[in-house]
Amino acid sequence: MDKQVATDDEGIKVQVAKELVQFRIRNGYTQTQLAERAGKRQSQIARMESGRANVSFKTLDEIVSRAGGKIAIKIVD
16 A cells, blocks of 8 residues: 655655655664765754755755665656
């Protein structure tokens, strides 16, 4: 079954935050290690993972791809 899809800005930020945390943990990275691979500060990763940061698709893609991942987007009706 598909995950519930967020439809508002806050919900999307929370969903992105959860996905980023899960990605980091699945790949065995600390926030600091992920930040180093992505060329970001640990505090930036922490803000993204808490849902407090507005993350652009470009930034999210940079972080994930530099850590060996890919982003998949699903458009639903």
